Amino acid sequence: MSNPTAAMLVIGDEILSGRTKDKNLAYLADQLTAAAIDLREARVVADDHTAIVAAVRALSSRWDHVFTSGGIGPTHDDITADAVAAAFDAQIDVRDDARALLEEMYKRTGAQINDARLRMARIPDGATLIDNPVSVAPGFTLGNVHVMAGVPAVFRAMVTSVLATIKGGQPLISRTLRIDLPEGDIAAPLARLAAEFSDISIGSYPFILNGQFGANIVFRSADETRLASAIQKFLVLFPQAVAQ
Amino acid sequence: MSNPTAAMLVIGDEILSGRTKDKNLAYLADQLTAAAIDLREARVVADDHTAIVAAVRALSSRWDHVFTSGGIGPTHDDITADAVAAAFDAQIDVRDDARALLEEMYKRTGAQINDARLRMARIPDGATLIDNPVSVAPGFTLGNVHVMAGVPAVFRAMVTSVLATIKGGQPLISRTLRIDLPEGDIAAPLARLAAEFSDISIGSYPFILNGQFGANIVFRSADETRLASAIQKFLVLFPQAVAQ
Numbered sequence: 416m417s418n419p420t421a422a423m424l425v426i427g428d429e430i431l432s433g434r435t436k437d438k439n440l441a442y443l444a445d446q447l448t449a450a451a452i453d454l455r456e457a458r459v460v461a462d463d464h465t466a467i468v469a470a471v472r473a474l475s476s477r478w479d480h481v482f483t484s485g486g487i488g489p490t491h492d493d494i495t496a497d498a499v500a501a502a503f504d505a506q507i508d509v510r511d512d513a514r515a516l517l518e519e520m521y522k523r524t525g526a527q528i529n530d531a532r533l534r535m536a537r538i539p540d541g542a543t544l545i546d547n548p549v550s551v552a553p554g555f556t557l558g559n560v561h562v563m564a565g566v567p568a569v570f571r572a573m574v575t576s577v578l579a580t581i582k583g584g585q586p587l588i589s590r591t592l593r594i595d596l597p598e599g600d601i602a603a604p605l606a607r608l609a610a611e612f613s614d615i616s617i618g619s620y621p622f623i624l625n626g627q628f629g630a631n632i633v634f635r636s637a638d639e640t641r642l643a644s645a646i647q648k649f650l651v652l653f654p655q656a657v658a659q
Numbered sequence: 660m661s662n663p664t665a666a667m668l669v670i671g672d673e674i675l676s677g678r679t680k681d682k683n684l685a686y687l688a689d690q691l692t693a694a695a696i697d698l699r700e701a702r703v704v705a706d707d708h709t710a711i712v713a714a715v716r717a718l719s720s721r722w723d724h725v726f727t728s729g730g731i732g733p734t735h736d737d738i739t740a741d742a743v744a745a746a747f748d749a750q751i752d753v754r755d756d757a758r759a760l761l762e763e764m765y766k767r768t769g770a771q772i773n774d775a776r777l778r779m780a781r782i783p784d785g786a787t788l789i790d791n792p793v794s795v796a797p798g799f800t801l802g803n804v805h806v807m808a809g810v811p812a813v814f815r816a817m818v819t820s821v822l823a824t825i826k827g828g829q830p831l832i833s834r835t836l837r838i839d840l841p842e843g844d845i846a847a848p849l850a851r852l853a854a855e856f857s858d859i860s861i862g863s864y865p866f867i868l869n870g871q872f873g874a875n876i877v878f879r880s881a882d883e884t885r886l887a888s889a890i891q892k893f894l895v896l897f898p899q900a901v902a903q
Contacts, residue, residue: 429864431698433688434833434877440703444677454675456710459684459701462862466700489843490863490874491850531846550867568867589678599733602775606735618706619734620673623794623812630734633678 418584421447422474423457426467426485426495427565430459439484439570446574451583452480462486467498475502475560480581482574485565487554489531496555499562500539510538513553520551546576556580585637587616590646591659597621597628604652605632612645614638631659662828665691666718667701670711670729670739671809674703683728683814690818695827696724706730711742719746719804724825726818729809731798733775740799743806744783754782757797764795790820800824829881831860834890835903841865841872848896849876856889858882875903 423443429435440457447454455478460466467486474481486495500507513536521528535552538544545554545563549572554563556577563573594601598621609617616635621628632649636642650656667687673679684701691698699722704710711730718725730739744751757780765772779796782788789798789805791813798807798817807817838845842865853861860879865872876893880886894900 428860428862429877430684431688431701432833432879433685433690433692433698434835435864436685440674441677441680444675448677454677455705457675457703461699488863488865489846491846491853492862526841526843529843529847531850532843534846535843550872566865566867589676591678597770599770599773599776599779602733602735602778603773606775609735616672618672618736619732620679621732621810623810628794633673635676 418451418453419479419581420453420455421480421482422455422478424467424470424474424481424483425457425459425565426462426483427459428461428492430485431461437484438567439565442567442571443482443484443574446578448587450578450581451586452581453584462492462494464494464498464501467495468502471499471502471560475558479559481560482577483560483562484570487535487552487562487564489534493534495562496537496539499557499560502560503539503558505539505541505557507537507539509533509536513538513544516544516551516553545573548572548576587635587637588639588642589633589635590642592632592634592646592649592653592656593629593659594632594653594656595627595629596653596655598630601630601632601653605649608645608648608652611648612641615641615645617645632656662695662697663723663825664697664699665724665726666699666722668711668714668718668725668727669701669703669809670706670727671703672705672736674729675705681728682811683809686811686815687726687728687818690822692831694822694825695830696825697828706736706738708738708742708745711739712746715743715746715804719802723803725804726821727804727806728814731779731796731806731808733778737778739806740781740783743801743804746804747783747785747801749783749785749801751781751783753777753780757782757788760788760795760797789817792816792820831879831881832883832886833877833879834886836876836878836890836893836897836900837873837903838876838897838900839871839873840897840899842874845874845876845897849893852889852892852896855892856885859885859889861889876900 542555542557618633786799786801862877
């Protein structure tokens, strides 16, 4: 049985302009790998209603889960919730359960609740709330789309909330061997090995360190025995390779 | 006249598994902003022929330029060149000009040229080569798609080579003001300001620092005078904001 699949959708002009360096994709990738959910695609789009709707539709129809980040705050450029609702033809308005969470928090902190803040309680009909232990204003899951904040501390807390509700697959075991040779010297025997072990993922990731070429060869499989066989054969070919 | 538009396509299983943290998107975003080319979308796809072909077709038909990173080395998982050729229905084979570059380098370094290394000379018919001052093996431009290496040092050198050939638009001026208030306290007046200055991009990027909420408000326009007017009005509303 194959693992559940996923995509990420990063929403925000600030990522595309270079002003903000996205850290959420790398975090989500690590978390999904640990949960044995296969991240297959990621997209970054601007704060643009049409672009968000199109991306949500494309990704949610193709993969088991879609994780979004960004655009669910109280300001005029926070348009993600309405766009996700539109992608599913769902109604959206301030919802009582989300409003209650915000009201309770603002009562506690003494801050003013206002129309802008109530935007954060706009939740599509049929969505379930995603817990936000950092700053209360919730994310939501609509269909197979998990809508989360862009601020990394909040995003991470929401990912934890969501992953507790999703069943992953069989974890992949990953082994990396470094070889201090240019890829061109190892490519032919490596290709034969990859063909022989076609049930195993074998990737070659080149690097340049102090002007010298090398590559990390990554073997991934759920089957420990097959993995060990492939690595044994690789080490016969390249005894100088070093486990990382 | 509006600026040229662009998309980025990052190709590689290692980004989606979390093994490698992509740095090329952030670099390209900065470079394109400096060149007044609008990066509108980015995608990350796996080392999968069908996925690469589909993404190249979608992005190249929608935007003026597409910049790809990854998958042009000599190993079995380097399939980008063939996929980009397929996306344009172009023929691809080892091309004499690229082969000559490699032969000259390997003669100089004393390394063996072999079938794997010759894969790096596979260039689609009709493509122009992208100079690679770091490790010689060239990228290429086919139609409006610029195909570059994933290793950051090589990617950066190739971006420089490509940008020298592209005419950008009118550079945007960007001003950032930090305000140490939760977005919910500034959202309503900020929305009115954004409506009044609809010709200017005004974005609000929240942060949490030492448990306190704040936001960076970013004003972007090619028109210095309009930008100054918007910022002046903003400072009347929020005199405590601090230029960054």
